[in-house]
Amino acid sequence: MTGSPSGSGSGAAPPQALNGPQAERTTPGMVCAHHHLYSALARGMPAPPRTPTGFTEILELVWWRLDRALDLDIIEWSAKLGALEALESGTTAIVDHHESPNAIEGSLDVIAAACAEVGVRVDCCYGVTDRHGPAGARAGLAENDRFLRAGGRGHVGVHAAFTCSEATLEAAAGLAADHGAGVHIHVAEGAADAAAGARLESLARDDWLIIHAVHLDRDLPGMIVHNPRSNMNNAVGYARPAGRPNPVALGTDGIGAAMLDEFRLAYVCHRSDDVTATPETAWSWLEAGWRLFPEALEDTVVWSYDRMDPWSLAFTTGVRALEATVDGETVLRDGRAVRVDADEIRAKAAEAAARLFAKLEDIP
Numbered sequence: 001m002t003g004s005p006s007g008s009g010s011g012a013a014p015p016q017a018l019n020g021p022q023a024e025r026t027t028p029g030m031v032c033a034h035h036h037l038y039s040a041l042a043r044g045m046p047a048p049p050r051t052p053t054g055f056t057e058i059l060e061l062v063w064w065r066l067d068r069a070l071d072l073d074i075i076e077w078s079a080k081l082g083a084l085e086a087l088e089s090g091t092t093a094i095v096d097h098h099e100s101p102n103a104i105e106g107s108l109d110v111i112a113a114a115c116a117e118v119g120v121r122v123d124c125c126y127g128v129t130d131r132h133g134p135a136g137a138r139a140g141l142a143e144n145d146r147f148l149r150a151g152g153r154g155h156v157g158v159h160a161a162f163t164c165s166e167a168t169l170e171a172a173a174g175l176a177a178d179h180g181a182g183v184h185i186h187v188a189e190g191a192a193d194a195a196a197g198a199r200l201e202s203l204a205r206d207d208w209l210i211i212h213a214v215h216l217d218r219d220l221p222g223m224i225v226h227n228p229r230s231n232m233n234n235a236v237g238y239a240r241p242a243g244r245p246n247p248v249a250l251g252t253d254g255i256g257a258a259m260l261d262e263f264r265l266a267y268v269c270h271r272s273d274d275v276t277a278t279p280e281t282a283w284s285w286l287e288a289g290w291r292l293f294p295e296a297l298e299d300t301v302v303w304s305y306d307r308m309d310p311w312s313l314a315f316t317t318g319v320r321a322l323e324a325t326v327d328g329e330t331v332l333r334d335g336r337a338v339r340v341d342a343d344e345i346r347a348k349a350a351e352a353a354a355r356l357f358a359k360l361e362d363i364p
Contacts, residue, residue, distance in 0.1 A: 024306045029092025029121075029299030029324065030259040031289025034184075034211050034225040034251025037096050037111060038070055039063075040082035041353040042254075046360050055190035055234050064131070069359040070100035072110050077352035079114035080345050086120055086257035087332055088342075090301040090321035093121040093293035094257060095209065095225075097157055097184055101132045104139045108147040108154065119331030119339045121293055125157030125184045128172050130165050137168045141175060148179045155184035155209060161196040173203040182207030182222075188215040190236045209292075211251065214239040222246060223292075226285060227253035228269045229262060238273055242281055249288040259286060260319055267314050283310035300325045301332075 048061035070078075075098075086094055094115065100107050108124040115122035124147060128140035144156045156176035158164060164172075176183045182205065188196045189212035197218040204210070208222030214237050226241040230253030241248040250262050267282035290297050302323040305316060313319065324332035331338050 025308060026300055026302050027090070027308050028290065029293075029296040029301055029326065030090050030257075030286070031093040031095070031249070031293050031296050032086060032091050032252055032257040032259055032262075033095050033223075033249035033289045033292055034209065034227060034253055035082065035086075035094045035096050035257055036098070036254030037079045037082035037094070037115075038067065038075060038098055038100065039254035040078040040085070041074065041349060041356055042066055044353070044357070046357055049364065055236050056192050058234055065360060065363045066356075067099045068101055068363055069356055071103045072106060074352045074356050075100055075103060075107055076110050076114050077345070077349040079111045080118060080340070081349040082257065083115040083118040083120040083122070084337055084340065084342055084345050087118055087324060087337055088321060088335065089256065089258035089260070090303065090324060091120070091257040091259055092299040092301070092324060092326050092331075093123075093289070093296040095123045095155075095184070095251070095292055097125055097127055097186075097211070099127040099129070099140075099157075099159060101136055104136075104143050105146075106143075108143060108152060109150075112147075112152055117340060118337060118345075119326050119329070121296065121326065122153070123292065124152060124154040127157040127159040127184075128168060129159035129163040130168050131159070131163050137164070137171075141168075141171055144172075145175055145179075148181055155182045158183055158185040160186040160189065160193050161199045162193040166199070169199065169203060173205075176207075177205070180207075182209060184209040184211070186211045187213050187220070188217070189231075190234070191215055210246070211253075212236075212239060213241070213244070219245055223288070224248045225251040226266060227251045227262075228265045229253070229255050232265075232269070238269060240273060241285070242270060242274070242277070247288050247291065248285045249292065250282075250285045259289075260313060262286075263310075264314055264317070267310075279310035279314035282314075295327075299327075 052058040052061050126140050126143040130137045158172045187210045194215045204220040206221045210222040210224045213224045224246045263286045267279045270277040304320040
C-alpha cells in the first residue's frame with residue numbers, strides 16, 4: 001500500500017467508463033480525494049461554547065478546538081475508524097489532510113499505519129498554518145518533509161492561505177516542489193479566504209490539490225476537489241465546479257468516505273444550479289479520483305446493486321459494498337472487513353472519543 005507521491009499532474013490517463021459483463025455489479029475501488037480522518041470521532045462531540053454564526057466561527061469554535069485536543073492515540077483510532085468506514089462504503093483509497101497542533105511529529109506515520117492495517121490506501125499530508133505561531137508552522141513543514149523523505153505517500157499540506165503568512169506559503173510550495181509531491185490546500189472555501197487566488201497565483205502548479213474553490217476569483221493550476229455536502233453544511237455557497245477549466249474530483253471534507261453518496265449529492269447540487277445537468281458530469285468527478293490513485297483502478301468492489309452506471313446510481317440510494325479487493329487481497333467480504341475486527345475498532349474508537357470529548361470540555 002505504498003508508492004511514490006501522486007498528484008493531479010501524475011500523468012495517469014483518465015479512466016474510461018465501466019463496461020463489459022463485470023460492469024453490472026463491480027467497479028474499481030472508489031477514491032475520496034479529500035478527507036479529514038481526524039474528524040471520525042467528532043460525531044457526538046460537546047457543543048461549542050456558543051453557536052457559530054458563520055464559517056469562520058465554525059472553524060474557531062468547532063474544528064480548531066477539536067484539532068488542539070488530538071493526541072497520537074486519538075489520531076490512531078480516529079484513522080482506523082475512518083478507514084474502516086471508507087472500506088465498508090467501497091472506498092479503497094483516501095487523500096487525507098491532517099492537523100493536530102499538539103501532536104505533530106509522527107502523526108502522518110500513525111495515520112498511514114492505521115489505514116494500512118485496515119487495508120485502505122492513503123495519501124497523507126500535514127496542514128501547515130501560522131495559527132500557532134512561526135514555531136507551529138515550522139513543525140508542520142518538518143512533519144511533511146520527514147514523512148515524504150521516509151518514503152511516505154503524500155502531498156505537502158497547507159490549511160488555507162488566510163491562516164498562513166506569505167513566507168509559510170512560499171516555504172510549503174518550495175518543499176512540495178523539492179519532493180515532487182504537490183500542495184494539498186483549502187482554497188477560498190469561505191469569504192474569509194477570498195484573497196487566496198491572488199496570493200497563490202504565482203505559486204500554484206498542476207500537481208496541486210485545490211480544495212473547495214467556492215469563492216475563488218480566478219483560475220489556478222491544479223485539480224479542484226469539490227465537497228458539496230461540507231459546503232452546504234457550512235453554508236459557504238456552491239462552488240460551480242463545472243464552470244472551471246480544471247480537472248475536478250470529489251471529496252467529503254471529513255464527512256465519511258461514502259463516495260456514491262457524495263456523487264449523488266454532487267449531481268443534485270449541479271442540477272439545482274443548471275437544469276440541463278446530467279449525472280455524467282458528477283460521475284466524471286468521481287472517476288477523476290483515479291488520477292490520484294491509479295492503483296485503485298485495479299482494486300475491485302462488488303456492490304449490492306446490478307446497475308452501476310451514473311443514471312441509475314443518481315436515483316438509487318442504499319447501494320452497499322459487499323466485497324472489496326486491494327492489491328489482489330480480499331479486504332472486505334460479505335460487507336465486513338477481513339483484516340481487522342470491526343467491533344474492536346468501534347469499541348476502541350468510542351473510548352478514544354470519550355477521552356477526546358473530556359479534553360474538549362477544558363478547551364476554551
